[in-house]
Amino acid sequence: xxxxxxxxxxxxxxxxxxxxxxxxxxxxxxxxxxxxxxxxxxxxxxxxxxxxxxxxxxxxxxxxxxxxxxxxxxxxxxxxxxxxxxxxxxxxxxxxxxxxxxxxxxxxxxxxxxxxxxxxxxxxxxxxxxxxxxxxxxxxxxxxxxxxxxxxxxxxxxxxxxxxxxxxxxxxxxxxxxxxxxxxxxxxxxxxxxxxxxxxxxxxxxxxxxxxxxxxxxxxxxxxxxxxxxxxxxxxxxxxxxxxxxxxxxxxxxxxxxxxxxxxxxxxxxxxxxxxxxxxxxxxxxxxxxxxxxxxxxxxxxxxxxxxxxxxxxxxxxxxxxxxxxxxxxxxxxxxxxxxxxxxxxxxxxxxxxxxxxxxxxxxxxxxxxxxxxxxxxxxxxxxxxxxxxxxxxxxxxxxxxxxxxxxxxxxxxxxxxxxxxxxxxxxxxxxxxxxxxxxxx
Amino acid sequence: xxxxxxxxxxxxxxxxxxxxxxxxxxxxxxxxxxxxxxxxxxxxxxxxxxxxxxxxxxxxxxxxxxxxxxxxxxxxxxxxxxxxxxxxxxxxxxxxxxxxxxxxxxxxxxxxxxxxxxxxxxxxxxxxxxxxxxxxxxxxxxxxxxxxxxxxxxxxxxxxxxxxxxxxxxxxxxxxxxxxxxxxxxxxxxxxxxxxxxxxxxxxxxxxxxxxxxxxxxxxxxxxxxxxxxxxxxxxxxxxxxxxxxxxxxxxxxxxxxxxxxxxxxxxxxxxxxxxxxxxxxxxxxxxxxxxxxxxxxxxxxxxxxxxxxxxxxxxxxxxxxxxxxxxxxxxxxxxxxxxxxxxxxxxxxxxxxxxxxxxxxxxxxxxxxxxxxxxxxxxxxxxxxxxxxxxxxxxxxxxxxxxxxxxxxxxxxxxxxxxxxxxxxxxxxxxxxxxxxxxxx
Numbered sequence: 001x002x003x004x005x006x007x008x009x010x011x012x013x014x015x016x017x018x019x020x021x022x023x024x025x026x027x028x029x030x031x032x033x034x035x036x037x038x039x040x041x042x043x044x045x046x047x048x049x050x051x052x053x054x055x056x057x058x059x060x061x062x063x064x065x066x067x068x069x070x071x072x073x074x075x076x077x078x079x080x081x082x083x084x085x086x087x088x089x090x091x092x093x094x095x096x097x098x099x100x101x102x103x104x105x106x107x108x109x110x111x112x113x114x115x116x117x118x119x120x121x122x123x124x125x126x127x128x129x130x131x132x133x134x135x136x137x138x139x140x141x142x143x144x145x146x147x148x149x150x151x152x153x154x155x156x157x158x159x160x161x162x163x164x165x166x167x168x169x170x171x172x173x174x175x176x177x178x179x180x181x182x183x184x185x186x187x188x189x190x191x192x193x194x195x196x197x198x199x200x201x202x203x204x205x206x207x208x209x210x211x212x213x214x215x216x217x218x219x220x221x222x223x224x225x226x227x228x229x230x231x232x233x234x235x236x237x238x239x240x241x242x243x244x245x246x247x248x249x250x251x252x253x254x255x256x257x258x259x260x261x262x263x264x265x266x267x268x269x270x271x272x273x274x275x276x277x278x279x280x281x282x283x284x285x286x287x288x289x290x291x292x293x294x295x296x297x298x299x300x301x302x303x304x305x306x307x308x309x310x311x312x313x314x315x316x317x318x319x320x321x322x323x324x325x326x327x328x329x330x331x332x333x334x335x336x337x338x339x340x341x342x343x344x345x346x347x348x349x350x351x352x353x354x355x356x357x358x359x360x361x362x363x364x365x366x367x368x369x370x371x372x373x374x375x376x377x378x379x380x381x382x383x384x385x386x387x388x389x390x391x392x393x394x395x396x397x398x399x400x401x402x403x404x405x406x407x408x409x410x411x412x413x414x415x416x417x418x419x420x421x422x423x424x425x426x427x428x429x430x431x432x433x434x435x436x437x438x439x440x441x442x
Numbered sequence: 443x444x445x446x447x448x449x450x451x452x453x454x455x456x457x458x459x460x461x462x463x464x465x466x467x468x469x470x471x472x473x474x475x476x477x478x479x480x481x482x483x484x485x486x487x488x489x490x491x492x493x494x495x496x497x498x499x500x501x502x503x504x505x506x507x508x509x510x511x512x513x514x515x516x517x518x519x520x521x522x523x524x525x526x527x528x529x530x531x532x533x534x535x536x537x538x539x540x541x542x543x544x545x546x547x548x549x550x551x552x553x554x555x556x557x558x559x560x561x562x563x564x565x566x567x568x569x570x571x572x573x574x575x576x577x578x579x580x581x582x583x584x585x586x587x588x589x590x591x592x593x594x595x596x597x598x599x600x601x602x603x604x605x606x607x608x609x610x611x612x613x614x615x616x617x618x619x620x621x622x623x624x625x626x627x628x629x630x631x632x633x634x635x636x637x638x639x640x641x642x643x644x645x646x647x648x649x650x651x652x653x654x655x656x657x658x659x660x661x662x663x664x665x666x667x668x669x670x671x672x673x674x675x676x677x678x679x680x681x682x683x684x685x686x687x688x689x690x691x692x693x694x695x696x697x698x699x700x701x702x703x704x705x706x707x708x709x710x711x712x713x714x715x716x717x718x719x720x721x722x723x724x725x726x727x728x729x730x731x732x733x734x735x736x737x738x739x740x741x742x743x744x745x746x747x748x749x750x751x752x753x754x755x756x757x758x759x760x761x762x763x764x765x766x767x768x769x770x771x772x773x774x775x776x777x778x779x780x781x782x783x784x785x786x787x788x789x790x791x792x793x794x795x796x797x798x799x800x801x802x803x804x805x806x807x808x809x810x811x812x813x814x815x816x817x818x819x820x821x822x823x824x825x826x827x828x829x830x831x832x833x834x835x836x837x838x839x840x841x842x843x844x845x846x847x848x849x850x851x852x853x854x855x856x857x858x859x860x861x862x863x864x865x866x867x868x869x870x871x872x873x874x875x876x877x878x879x880x881x882x883x884x
Contacts (some may be wrong), residue, residue: 014716033559033563039516042513043511067486071482072579074581074596079477094538096548127449137515143541154515374631382568
């Protein structure tokens with residue numbers, strides 16, 4: 001993409017309304033614009049990150065055997081009356097009346113709707129187990145939306161729902177999502193720790209929140225420091241017993257403030273390994289059994305011909321919130337530092353003297369070569385002065401910058417800068433593509 | 443994907459509520475389920491088609507130089523008051539009030555919001571021309587939603603918006619979308635004819651609807667038969683003058699009933715080339731100049747330092763409607779006949795004797811080979827009887843079926859069936875992959 005044909009309205013100054021660093025940087029980098037209280041438009045750079053995060057979530061869901069579908073944003077109030085949640089949900093549910101005076105709502109979550117769909121489509125024990133997921137916009141009418149996309153009202157969520165014959169099978173489906181979450185967040189460069197949590201309005205008696213540590217986190221969390229160093233399992237066989245893979249996370253103390261047990265914490269965790277910090281929730285998993293399938297009669301015929309009520313769980317990932325969370329975890333005083341896997345472009349190509357024919361020619365050639373090698377490039381081909389170009393590149397945080405000027409071109413050299421470390425090296429213009437292909441990790 | 447682990451609840455009988463063939467087939471094939479009046483959930487097979495259509499739309503938009511972003515589903519009423527459309531839009535606009543009594547709406551289209559975004563982000567003549575697009579869910583509170591996804595209330599639309607300094611430049615942006623549309627629809631196997639149309643609530647004085655002919659079309663259309671045989675331009679240079687490429691479509695008579703001129707039609711089109719038929723609108727393009735940028739003050743600084751009010755157009759494609767429209771154009775008495783480019787899977791692999799170890803082994807091997815060759819496969823590995831499997835495969839309409847039975851396996855042969863022609867041929871089990879790779883057109 002050429003900057004001269006792109007739409008990335010960067011701001012020189014931090015907007016006053018932004019209280020936390022991710023919100024400030026997303027506005028300054030031209031990733032989002034507020035379209036209403038807690039409602040954002042995703043400008044091209046922001047959308048590219050959002051799409052990269054969705055892609056990673058999708059790949060790991062698919063790997064874990066979950067099947068993608070797509071439920072609508074609006075749901076009927078009657079459906080929520082079947083579960084008894086319509087009146088219980090409170091003011092965060094956005095209630096809507098259509099031209100025929102039918103009551104609807106903008107879905108804040110989808111347990112009822114997926115249970116209805118599965119009930120109508122599954123009839124026999126052969127139709128389970130299944131885990132279905134979608135990535136769709138949700139709405140929660142927060143009384144005080146803030147922190148940009150971290151606590152917006154219209155937000156993008158991946159929510160999965162599992163259906164099983166028995167509680168034991170349901171636990172296996174739960175485990176598959178648990179392990180998929182470990183992998184998903186690690187691929188985004190995050191250290192997300194599963195912590196016991198309250199189940200809230202979703203219900204059930206087993207729930208973990210996946211939490212990343214950040215100063216701007218909304219809640220206080222407590223855990224064993226060893227949890228920060230664990231590596232997510234690779235090459236997972238999702239048909240195998242996953243509990244041994246999960247054990248390292250479950251053996252050590254980790255809890256959100258809602259369920260924190262100070263005595264147990266002091267008892268189980270040596271003082272020098274105690275972490276008490278602020279945390280950002282990026283996902284939550286629930287095992288709630290028959291909470292929805294009971295009232296909604298979600299049943300299939302068992303092997304013995306008798307009807308069996310299905311056991312379920314639900315599994316959320318805050319896709320749009322993750323964009324903010326990743327920035328909270330990865331930035332410096334100059335701007336965002338994107339992990340390669342989610343960066344809007346892998347490489348920023350800076351032409352230091354647009355209009356100089358040798359420099360233009362070298363840049364065009366690099367742009368084409370990098371593109372052919374499958375590396376996404378943002379090419380700053382504008383007439384802006386060099387200082388402003390450097391500032392913008394640091395602000396938007398692409399993993400690599402390739403800086404091309406007339407003197408270097410004459411000598412066959414360009415500057416390669418690693419955004420995270422700040423290191424710059426002069427390398428031969430012919431080596432750039434191979435060097436960058438070799439560093440590809442995302 | 444294995445049928446034994448998938449979620450594709452096919453129905454043996456046509457549901458009574460479905461009036462047209464695409465709606466009946468989408469329900470029977472387990473592609474969608476109604477979740478409310480004019481509101482549908484997209485089950486896995488349906489979502490795969492929807493995603494394929496979105497992908498083609500996106501590729502052709504990107505090629506034409508349009509830039510993707512994503513605006514939210516909900517918009518503020520105040521924004522629509524800036525253009526004067528809030529009160530004018532009528533009962534089709536779904537109006538919403540939040541917990542703080544703020545008036546909002548579920549966007550039926552996005553001229554106001556994109557004009558606000560562009561106004562805030564663009565400042566100079568160097569920031570134009572730009573065409574921005576998004577693919578997002580919209581809502582129109584139709585008084586009588588029907589025909590399934592063809593006339594739903596919550597629907598997926600691609601809408602693009604162009605911003606230019608002069609009316610002449612705006613026409614060039616309009617032409618780029620026009621040509622992109624010709625290519626987009628052709629890649630989906632459709633013959634879509636641009637026809638002069640009324641501009642309606644979007645406004646402006648130049649508009650074309652892109653129409654495909656189908657018995658179940660909602661409106662009457664009139665055109666020269668030659669238009670049915672035109673081929674979309676290939677290898678388009680979008681920076682060149684596109685009018686010569688568009689001329690074959692614009693030289694011949696084509697109009698929707700709203701603007702039809704019977705005298706001109708009789709005069710310009712020889713009687714044996716006159717087509718009068720029903721049509722389905724799959725896209726519409728509008729050139730409306732300063733209709734929104736005037737009241738909303740969307741201006742940039744021109745080369746001479748003076749403020750210039752920008753000239754715009756908007757360009758819609760009904761992405762979810764296209765799923766139904768393609769089926770209307772491509773089906774037979776046994777079910778859907780997908781064009782390869784949008785098919786949910788390219789190949790259906792039918793195991794005629796699941797449980798027979800030689801047949802299972804042959805199928806598993808083919809499944810893996812086809813997958814490795816990049817061909818998406820739906821593998822029916824269930825214990826259903828052969829007749830039911832054939833019926834389902836014909837119903838869901840994958841371009842190719844590979845039928846594997848114990849006798850064939852012994853002789854090293856499988857049956858290859860082309861869904862569109864119905865032709866079946868026996869070929870060597872080792873030839874299957876190469877043969878199918880060679881037929882790849884999508």
